[in-house]
Amino acid sequence: xxxxxxxxxxxxxxxxxxxxxxxxxxxxxxxxxxxxxxxxxxxxxxxxxxxxxxxxxxxxxxxxxxxxxxxxxxxxxxxxxxxxxxxxxxxxxxxxxxxxxxxxxxxxxxxxxxxxxxxxxxxxxxxxxxxxxxxxxxxxxxxxxxxxxxxxxxxxxxxxxxxxxxxxxxxxxxxxxxxxxxxxxxxxxxxxxxxxxxxxxxxxxxxxxxxxxxxxxxxxxxxxxxxxxxxxxxxxxxxxxxxxxxxxxxxxxxxxxxxxxxxxxxxxxxxxxxxxxxxxxxxxxxxxxxxxxxxxxxxxxxxxxxxxxxxxxxxxxxxxxxxxxxxxxxxxxxxxxxxxxxxxxxxxxxxxxxxxxxxxxxxxxxxxxxxxxxxxxxxxxxxxxxxxxxxxxxxxxxxxxxxxxxxxxxxxxxxxxxxxxxxxxxxxxxxxxxxxxxxxxxxxxxxxxxxxxxxxxxxxxxxxxxxxxxxxxxxxxxxxxx
Amino acid sequence: xxxxxxxxxxxxxxxxxxxxxxxxxxxxxxxxxxxxxxxxxxxxxxxxxxxxxxxxxxxxxxxxxxxxxxxxxx
Numbered sequence: 001x002x003x004x005x006x007x008x009x010x011x012x013x014x015x016x017x018x019x020x021x022x023x024x025x026x027x028x029x030x031x032x033x034x035x036x037x038x039x040x041x042x043x044x045x046x047x048x049x050x051x052x053x054x055x056x057x058x059x060x061x062x063x064x065x066x067x068x069x070x071x072x073x074x075x076x077x078x079x080x081x082x083x084x085x086x087x088x089x090x091x092x093x094x095x096x097x098x099x100x101x102x103x104x105x106x107x108x109x110x111x112x113x114x115x116x117x118x119x120x121x122x123x124x125x126x127x128x129x130x131x132x133x134x135x136x137x138x139x140x141x142x143x144x145x146x147x148x149x150x151x152x153x154x155x156x157x158x159x160x161x162x163x164x165x166x167x168x169x170x171x172x173x174x175x176x177x178x179x180x181x182x183x184x185x186x187x188x189x190x191x192x193x194x195x196x197x198x199x200x201x202x203x204x205x206x207x208x209x210x211x212x213x214x215x216x217x218x219x220x221x222x223x224x225x226x227x228x229x230x231x232x233x234x235x236x237x238x239x240x241x242x243x244x245x246x247x248x249x250x251x252x253x254x255x256x257x258x259x260x261x262x263x264x265x266x267x268x269x270x271x272x273x274x275x276x277x278x279x280x281x282x283x284x285x286x287x288x289x290x291x292x293x294x295x296x297x298x299x300x301x302x303x304x305x306x307x308x309x310x311x312x313x314x315x316x317x318x319x320x321x322x323x324x325x326x327x328x329x330x331x332x333x334x335x336x337x338x339x340x341x342x343x344x345x346x347x348x349x350x351x352x353x354x355x356x357x358x359x360x361x362x363x364x365x366x367x368x369x370x371x372x373x374x375x376x377x378x379x380x381x382x383x384x385x386x387x388x389x390x391x392x393x394x395x396x397x398x399x400x401x402x403x404x405x406x407x408x409x410x411x412x413x414x415x416x417x418x419x420x421x422x423x424x425x426x427x428x429x430x431x432x433x434x435x436x437x438x439x440x441x442x443x444x445x446x447x448x449x450x451x452x453x454x455x456x457x458x459x460x461x462x463x464x465x466x467x468x469x470x471x472x473x474x475x476x477x478x479x480x481x482x
Numbered sequence: 483x484x485x486x487x488x489x490x491x492x493x494x495x496x497x498x499x500x501x502x503x504x505x506x507x508x509x510x511x512x513x514x515x516x517x518x519x520x521x522x523x524x525x526x527x528x529x530x531x532x533x534x535x536x537x538x539x540x541x542x543x544x545x546x547x548x549x550x551x552x553x554x555x556x
């Protein structure tokens with residue numbers, strides 16, 4: 001051996017390389033002591049067993065690093081004296097010459113190891129395809145005989161017996177008694193599965209156990225058991241009384257039941273339900289047959305009825321034809337009557353609106369107006385005549401002739417026709433014309449009395465009439481008569 | 483494995499019933515179907531009625547497997 005002097009640093013470096021290279025990832029189980037949590041947030045403790053101890057540090061996670069919930073939970077639950085399994089790497093802290101384990105996960109002891117084994121086995125068998133659905137065998141609908149692998153004592157077998165009897169009393173069972181926990185259990189279970197396979201007339205196997213801790217269920221997480229289940233030609237139902245956690249047996253079995261009772265229910269149908277179903281199907285079958293028969297016989301009857309003598313067909317057609325003809329005639333009559341009514345109505349309206357009527361009215365009006373006019377005209381003429389007669393009699397009363405008739409006379413100068421009103425206007429010997437009521441006289445003035453007095457009238461004889469000369473005056477004053 | 487067929491028998495019976503209920507079957511076929519349906523229903527009924535329940539326990543004696551009555555029931 002060559003003596004070689006090393007520096008502390010060099011030696012430490014070599015030890016460090018050696019340690020860290022060799023124990024890159026280790027699982028260590030021990031008890032926690034000297035637990036410290038300084039302000040840094042890291043956790044320091046020692047792992048020890050009855051003969052040794054090792055320093056450990058559990059760094060708090062880097063900010064932002066993903067932290068599993070379990071790691072966080074365990075970090076909080078760490079206690080002095082707690083038995084744990086740590087996973088980590090060995091590290092040497094050179095400046096103090098101390099080595100320690102840098103922990104990256106901690107689990108309580110016991111469960112941790114089992115859980116790890118479970119996960120590993122599950123991953124391995126899963127990768128092998130033991131859990132694949134394509135390998136799952138169908139569970140028979142109505143098994144005649146059920147193999148039950150379980151403890152022959154206790155609640156599990158009682159539950160299974162009870163449920164199967166209740167649902168379908170005639171289903172038989174074959175029980176393979178095994179221990180379901182302890183070191184012997186897996187082997188017994190494997191053997192029982194093989195024994196059952198050797199038996200005849202078994203339609204399905206139930207592998208059952210009551211609930212328990214992970215340790216208690218160890219035999220159901222056993223690889224040999226899983227492989228035996230997988231290899232079993234009879235469909236296997238696993239029924240470990242643990243609602244939430246699955247065992248390897250659960251994954252491998254053809255069907256997983258949450259409890260033994262549930263397994264019994266899954267594998268055994270209710271006899272009453274089946275009888276009811278069967279009865280119902282039978283009833284429907286019979287009813288259908290009756291229905292079909294009735295339908296067919298109705299069809300035959302109907303067809304027979306439709307098979308007629310062609311002559312009857314002709315008669316039918318004739319009747320129908322006659323009927324249609326009659327209906328058509330009635331309809332046409334109605335229609336014609338309707339048309340006539342309409343036409344008449346229109347004619348009346350047309351007549352009322354005729355120009356001849358209007359013409360007649362106008363002529364009537366015209367005649368009436370004409371009559372009125374003629375009547376008015378006559379009236380007017382009559383009125384005029386009456387006025388004229390009045391005027392004539394008035395005129396007559398005012399006429400100088402009337403005065404003459406009363407005995408007066410008019411003296412005129414014959415040359416001029418001038419009426420002589422005063423005596424002084426005439427000369428003696430002048431010839432004057434005197435107009436009388438009848439006839440005229442030519443006289444010569446003998447004398448004149450120029451006095452205003454009317455003495456002569458005092459002796460005037462007012463005789464009414466004088467004879468002669470009347471005709472001559474009448475003829476000169478010939479007035480028209482009405 | 484006769485019981486294994488119970489479900490098949492029942493399914494077959496149901497098929498027949500449905501076919502008949504659809505009314506598509508010609509008379510001869512429907513009569514055949516009816517006969518078969520009745521036969522199947524008898525088989526099913528027989529299976530439902532048959533055999534006493536036996537509860538046994540598997541024993542191994544001198545390397546030989548035997549089924550012995552299970553005494554613990556009820």
